[in-house]
Amino acid sequence: MKIALVSEHATPLPAHKGERTDGESLHLYHLARNLARLGHRVTVHTRCTDPASGERSRMGRGVVVAPVTAGPRRPLREEEHTRHTAAFAHGLAGRLRAESPDVVHAFGWSSGLAVLAAMRDSGCDTPFVQTFHSLNVSEQRVGLPANPQRVRLEAALAHRAGAVLVNSADQRFELARLGVPRGRVCVVPFGVDVDHFTVEGAAHGPWQRRRSGAGQQLRVVSVTRLDPLGGADALIDTMARVPDGELLVVGGPDPDHLAIDPDARRLEQRAKEIGVDDRVTLVGAATRRELPRLLRSADVFVSTAAYDPYGAAVLEAMACGLPVVARAVGSVTGAMLDGTTGVLLRSARPAALARALRQLAADTTQRTAYGIAGADRAVSRFKWPRVAAETARIYERLLAGAPALPLAAGHHA
Structure with a gap:
């Protein structure tokens, strides 16, 4: 198949270069490469953000990244993207007209709008697949800004697409509430690079434990954003109830910029107020190369x-053999098996978190069992080649005129 992957606001190139990047860009990178390994020809159409060059580039055998010039050649803020969607659609129409892909797959709602406009203008009449990593109705439930127009557009796109791909059963439920037929929505999970995130390998690097030997502390690690939605505040409060634990919080700006980051300063102040600052370390952002070693250094x-909406950090921790304690939200509920790969909690209340951590601190056997089960689940269910194969099967069914079969593609295995 000739496959066109379209994302107005993400690009796989940083991941290809080993740089830090966002979840959607990781998805594009791994999906494109693994579809190509299945024998397909993949073109990734993304908005040009490079001021020096807008040339097509190869990203391995069978994969081409084709930037579309639309607006300024720089990364845009979220609120800027829709100003340039029409220009992106115009450039994309020429590409579709010239290349005649067998299937067009859009990532995100603004990309979906661009694809529909480009297909109309180019006369392209191929199956259209829409991926939503996040829906505004889901975001509103946790206090993120409401965007009624986006809600209507996401529902309209889901009705127009031949198949809608989401990361979790929660998102499928939200689309059903918007009136989207369940038979059109497929749950295909976010994946994990099990060749990079592994149980085996170095574990410490610069993150040495504060104590070792018989008095070794339980090392807890979290990879999260530092603003209140990331939950680091609750983690720091929890450490007051886990006296034999130390906490590493990975995320936020580069380590050199932590001192001037308002969220980092807020968290450091909170740790001092409750007397756990000697057991809490804000690591800052970690590179993809550093992250597996950092994860393996923890308990x-x-x-x-x-x-x-992605569950990426949980999957990466599982692939590194770590037991997981997690709040049951979004894609996390599909990634984990409560009582098998770790502990799922209904809320992030410090009392409940501390209870789960103290139990794991006292039971090395249980920690080991959770870690083994988590690594096995990550490798068997969430590796990117399987995600790509499931996605390709959906394309093939659409080309054959058959339903997408969401339960066959769902992550219930």
Whole structure:
């Protein structure tokens, strides 16, 4: 198949270069490469953000990244994207007319709008697949800004697409509430690079434990944003109830900029107020190369985010063999098996978190069992080649005129 992947606001190139990037860009990178390994020809159409060059570039055998010039050649703020969607659609129409892909797959609602406009203007009449990593109705439930127009557009796109791909059963439920037929929505999970995030390998690097030997502390790690939605506040409060634990919080700006970051300063002040600043370390952003070693240096991974549409950090921790304690939100509920790969909690209340951590601190056997089960689940269910194969099967069914079969593509295995 000739496959066109379209994302107005994400690009796979940083991931290809080993740089830090966002979840959607990681998805584009791994999906494109693994579809190509299945024998398909993939073109990734993304908005040009490079002031020096807008040339097409190869990203491995069978994958081409084709930037579309639309607006300024720089990364845009979220609120800027829709100003340039029409220009992006115009440029994309010429590409579709010239390349005649077998299937067009859009990532995000603004990309979906661009694809529909480009297909209309180019006369392209191929199956259209829409991926939503996040929906505004879900975001509103955790206090993010409401965007009624976006809600209507997301529902309209879901009705127009031949298949809608979402990361979690929660998103499928939200689309059903918007009137989208369940038979059109497929749950295909976010994946994890199990060749990079592994149980085996170095574990410490610069993050040495504060104590070692018989008095070793339980090391807890969390990879999250530092604003209140990330849940780091609750984690710091929890450490007051886990006297034999230390906490590493990974995320936010580069380590050199932590001192001037308002969220980092707020968290450091909170740790001092409750007397746990000697057991809490804000690491800052970690590179993709550093992250597996950092994860393997810990005993437990904790996720307390109020909203997690990807579940990427939990999957990466599981792949590294860590037991997970997590708030049951978004894609996390599909990634984990409560009581098998870790502990799912209904809320991020410090009392409940502390209870789960103290139990794991006292039971090395249980921690080991959770870690083994989590690594096995990450490798068997969430590796990117399987995600790509499931996605390709949906394309093939659409080309054959058959329903997308969401339960067959869902992550219930």
